Amino acid sequence: MSAQLEKWHFNVDQYYRLAEVGVLKPDDRVELIEGEIVKMSPIGSPHAACVTRTNRLFQSTFAQRAVIWVQNPVRLSDFSEPVPDVALLKPRDDFYAEHLPTADDVLLIVEVSDSTILSDRNVKIPLYARAGIPEAWLVNLPKKMIEVYYDLVENRYRKCLKFKRGEILVSPTVPGLSLKVSEIIG
Numbered sequence: 001m002s003a004q005l006e007k008w009h010f011n012v013d014q015y016y017r018l019a020e021v022g023v024l025k026p027d028d029r030v031e032l033i034e035g036e037i038v039k040m041s042p043i044g045s046p047h048a049a050c051v052t053r054t055n056r057l058f059q060s061t062f063a064q065r066a067v068i069w070v071q072n073p074v075r076l077s078d079f080s081e082p083v084p085d086v087a088l089l090k091p092r093d094d095f096y097a098e099h100l101p102t103a104d105d106v107l108l109i110v111e112v113s114d115s116t117i118l119s120d121r122n123v124k125i126p127l128y129a130r131a132g133i134p135e136a137w138l139v140n141l142p143k144k145m146i147e148v149y150y151d152l153v154e155n156r157y158r159k160c161l162k163f164k165r166g167e168i169l170v171s172p173t174v175p176g177l178s179l180k181v182s183e184i185i186g
Contacts, residue, residue, distance in 0.1 A: 009035030011078045033123065035079040041116050046141055046186070050112045051085045054139075054184050058088060061176065066091055066107060074109070075100045076131040082124060085139075086110040088174065103131035108174050114141040121147075130155045135173040144185050148172065 010018070015032045018024045029040040043051075051070065058068045067089040073081045081100070088108040089101050096105070109128055113120045120138055128136040129152060136157070138147040145164045149157035150172045163169040163181045171177035 007036065009079065010037060011035070012075060012081055015081065031073065031083045032079065032081040033127065040083065044114065047085075047112050047114050049186060050139055050141060050184060053186065054086045054110055054112070057179055057183055058086065062088060067095055067101075069096070069101065073100055074102070074106060076103050076127065080127060080131070082127065084109045084124075085112040103128075103133055106133045108135045108137065108171065108177070109133050110137045110139060112139040112141065117142070125149055125157065129157045135171060139184060141185070144181075146181055146184060 010032065012032060024030060030037050031040055055068055055070050069087040069089050071083060071085055073083050074087055075081050087106050089105050090107060111120045111124055117140055125136050125138060134150065134152060136149045140147060145162055146169055148161040151157060151159040165182050165185055167181050169179055169181055
């Protein structure tokens with residue numbers, strides 16, 4: 001007879017309590033995904049450069065119309081608080097100082113992926129869809145392409161557009177967002 005392994009699922013309050021009592025350290029790179037504390041991959045140079053390019057492009061286009069949220073948590077539910085690479089948020093005078101943004105605050109979310117493509121595509125993108133985020137990008141660094149997920153139906157993205165280097169990406173949900181893929185990919 002084999003024993004069944006049990007997982008302990010944490011809510012956001014318990015997750016923060018683990019940090020308060022020192023179980024999670026300030027420099028631990030973790031995020032809460034559907035109640036599980038998930039270790040995030042180290043950030044290499046190509047990933048960091050892509051996030052920086054995306055941030056700069058969004059700042060130059062949306063700095064006065066949105067909050068650009070870089071590698072900060074977004075509270076999607078009582079059991080999920082992922083840390084996307086970049087999120088374009090609805091503007092707020094306090095820049096979300098009073099509370100973390102929720103799914104209702106997110107216009108667009110971006111995951112930059114080099115070594116975590118499958119988990120980003122199969123776990124994080126569906127998580128964003130279930131939370132009701134209107135558009136999510138998966139920047140696939142090895143293939144030098146951007147996958148744009150949108151058109152939510154029953155908590156799933158119904159459509160995915162793929163843009164390659166040399167092409168122009170026009171957001172299907174964010175007015176005024178148009179860019180060359182190479183400006184993000186490099």
